[in-house]
Amino acid sequence: MCGIFGISDNKDASKLTYVGLFTLQHRGQESAGMAVDSKDSIHYYNGMGLVSEVFSNDMFQSFHGLTAIGHVRYSTTGSSNVNNAQPLFFNSYLGQTAIAHNGNLTNASALRAQLQKQGAIFQTSTDSEVIIHLMAKYHRSNIEDTIADNLNKLEGAYSFLFLSPGKMIGARDPNGIRPLVLGKRGKSYILSSETCAIEVVGGKIIREIEPGEIVVIEKEKLKFKKFAKPRKTAKCIFEQVYFARPDSVFSGRTVQLARYEIGRLLAVEMKDIKADIVSGVPDSGTAYALGFAKESGLPYQTVFMRNRYTGRSFIQPDQKIREFTAHLKLAPIRDAIKGKTIILIDDSLVRGTTSKKIIKNLKKSGAKKIIMAIGSPPITNSCYYGIDTPTKKELIAAKFKIEGIRKFIDADALHYLSLSNLIKACGNNRDKDFCTACFTGKYPTKTEK
Secondary structure: OEEEEEEOOOOOHHHHHHHHHHHOHHHOOOEEEEEEEOOOOEEEEEEEOOHHHHOOHHHHHHOOOOEEEEEEEOOOOOOOOHHHOOOEEEEEOOEEEEEEEEOOEOOHHHHHHHHHHOOOOOOOOOOOHHHHHHHHHOOOOOHHHHHHHHHOOOOEOOEEEEEEOOEEEEEEOOOOOOOOEEEEEOOEEEEEOOHHHHHHOOOEEEEEOOOOEEEEEEOOEEEEEEOOOOOOOOEEOHHHHHHOOOOOEEOOEEHHHHHHHHHHHHHHHOOOOOOOEEEEOOOHHHHHHHHHHHHHOOOEOOOEEEOOOOOOOOOOOOHHHHOOHHHHHEEEOHHHHOOOEEEEEEOOOOOOHHHHHHHHHHHHOOOOEEEEEEOOOOOOOOOOOOOOOOOHHHOHHHHOOHHHHHHHHOOOEEEEOOHHHHHHHHOOOOOOOEEOHHHHOOOOOOOOO
8 A cells, every 4th residue: 555646836846735735644664855957857766764754855855847646555455665765757659757646556467577578678576567568569659648548558556647748647447446535736637546635735626536537737738538448436445444635535524433433333233232331443433433432321531641753763672572562552551441441443454463462462451351342354365456465364253253363362352343334334325336356255346366
């Protein structure tokens, strides 16, 4: 999963892209990068680390230009190193081009092998580079037509930003699995993975880029083009379950309200279960717990002190230190826990190991019982579209039925939200066009399994 952001025709393009990427930091913490169209020449810079670590004031002094695109990366294909950091940059018959990609291409391996047989030399291990070689080999007279033709060769999930001298181009996969939103700030147009980044830089939301659509932004003008035949829309439901920022808007309302509704519907499904308090595993679980508390009448109580300084930079020199990590991130508040039966809500349950540690710590701190409630159905299948769920054999719900999972995590009871209520909550009672393959095994595209 990654985050992409771009802005056109603005003298502060690089600085606003920095702010946009900072807002999208939750979508990727491994690397960050930016490309700027500077007087008919593209300058770019990528680095490993957080947005605040990669970019410096000195860099902005040399990054002059009116249009910029940026990227934050969490690797789901390709190793985590600076060679795979984006935007990727290349020179070809079409001139200088930079590209930023969010999603996974499910036919990337086959395309890569085919292109290598034909003489292509790949510089990275990321699937995003495939489109670059396709464009170089199969090109038209202009970049937008070249992009459109070659996107039709791709399978899977993608939102792309392309930057060439004088143009910024956005594209979204024909199923709409990965999000891409268009906004405007004065005369400047913005493309972003989420609405929150557009609003933070002072822009207004225009609309989502439609599945199978390209938008070309040139000289303060927009041009839209459909590059693929209509397919069944299959927006990733996990954006609202876990990944997106709470203030971003999907299906006409904020993610925060969708998660609140998920919690409320959990309470409806669990109406006969008795408990003293309800709480959530921070951060996404908090909104679920608040919705549950409102519907059930149970008091909401914070049961964890979350340490916000144990992210990716936390140093774990040996096994003894690593064993403390879960407790360091979520330390139980004993007075809120002792002697209580707690309904504890989390967004999902993948391997089960984290939930097991959390429940163990709560019981060790005096909790009487832990009733685990999950704001989504059991994850029984891997995601091939950019959510980093492990192989099927590592998914606990692919190995055990609910009672077996309950025993493994040592909960006193376990309840998963039904798929129908999850779709109802995320779709705002009007939208049912979601990808739910991780729950059902029904993939909207061909996959390389």
